[in-house]
Amino acid sequence: MSIAVLLSAMLQGGAAAPVAPCTDPVYMVVAGPTHDRARMMAYGQAIADSQIYDRLGGYYINAPRAVATFEGDAPPGYATLIVRFPCLANAEAFWNSDVYQNEILPLRQNPSAGDYFVTVYPEIPLRPEMVGKVGEADYLVRFEGSEIPERRAYADPRGLVLGIDADAAELATPSEGWPEARLLRRDVATGEAWRLSADRATDFDGDAAPALTEIYVLRGSMRFARVALGQGDYARLGAGYDMGEVRLGADSEILLFRYPEGAPASAQPEPLVVREAETGWRAGTVARDAGAEAPLMIRDLFTDGESGARTFLVRIAPGVSVPWELHRTAEEGYLLEGDYRLAECLPSGRRDYDYAPGGYFYRPAGVMHSGPESTTTTGATWLIRTPRTLDALFYPACPSAPVAPENEEEETP
Template structure:
């Protein structure tokens, strides 16, 4: 199981089996709200403030929401054996010769020497620094604007689910995409063979995690975050969009959802 080695705060009300238990915690980051996390310093982006969701101080892998002040300049913070992903939430971010506005996305593969970043009016963006094998991933940078593509229905036009693909790596199976969920969508119990990481860009979403055979549910609002390990069961009848919601989701390997019959306690 993936271990998060840096402390994280779990600060919202969680409902377990329908009973309010504010002290309940899962053994991985879930039901985290970014605004309730403390600001931290990121060595790769001097002068920036960051909300760190997950990370490993030894390997420098990390997942963050970063705020840049006006007239900031620096680099993307590339490191050997690391890939970098950016997604702009607010403001505008100059990435090399291109200006990214909200919905703008950039990916830099391991071995890339980084690029200049700057902002005149300030910016807020998601920043992911990941371990990656250069032989197994796309070797060229990707710059993308999610605003130029239409939503593509997932499964069927009536499912209430639609996606925008930003990156799908044919070698590693890594994927970064937007998922839009309407209140009409039905989310069955499922698990995945790889880790799934999510940040709620907009909306209100009630999610359910299965832990030791019990359903743990809570409501995410904008800025909500989870970092779900491989094989964890989630979804079920209590999971739903309370209003149309858009998630940014990431996997670092092929991790398509597999249906599961129910929330069951693992066999000893």
């Protein structure tokens, strides 16, 4: 006869009926955040004083506080406690007993000392290779792990480019016959980003644009074919457009972006030119649906009606910050003015970057970034590009992850 039935008879009275053998252990799991630790201590003491676990073969198999967190952010006071019973009938006898329901449980429920879930799971048999190696709450055989290979570091996504200073970027040539320029990024799948500089007027043969191309004049001027651009002007050229002879004016800096071959984008049969003098700033905001508002000023340069790709300027006031956010499209940025501290929640760990004018990043889709500590002290103006519609999903925190040392090279798969 089960001890559960005997206990039920003692606690509630009445004859005990025959039951199935109590030989299939189960685990009762109590998990959730604790709000009143003192009352929970009194609750635990009441269980111990009742000796109900002893009489039903129940015992704790863990301490309730985690010693490490590998994923996610548990709420304050979160605890998990596991009790092993010799069978489900004994766990039910404990839960349904008069002493527990009427004397012990009210100690934590009226009022609630925590928000808990209580679930019960069957125990599975030991794997054959573990039989004889574990028992009496201890391992009977030592497991040193010397033959287990080390786990590879968490890999950050391909194409990630963060914290670049354009003045220190590699020198290369965008095309044959072009002057050397600072290569910010080059990738077959996602395209290229360059910064051209000229101390004095420079002429060269621009030839045909090898891919859909965007140009933004940081300062000075640029002329090609029938197009003349000044500071703050923007141009979009279709693949194959013959630029002919190109002139960079004295003391000029130009941003040049090239799409990858076959990128989804609407055709550009004639150059699109957007003059700074003809476009204004409009008010914008982000993070409204995340419970915080960050007022911004936006100057639109181009939006592709087919792909949703955008190129625009965003001006951020001093002290503005947003929650942690994630985009389902890549995002590329070049800091035009001011300063900006930007946090990245990477698989390899959180990293923080301090950007000054000329700072550049390219972030593939799906990388969490920003957060409340990302902000500007002087105000900041960014040029931003996205290859598809820019959306944002907001999160309360960066999930726990190891912090990668600043001097450690990022590993890619």
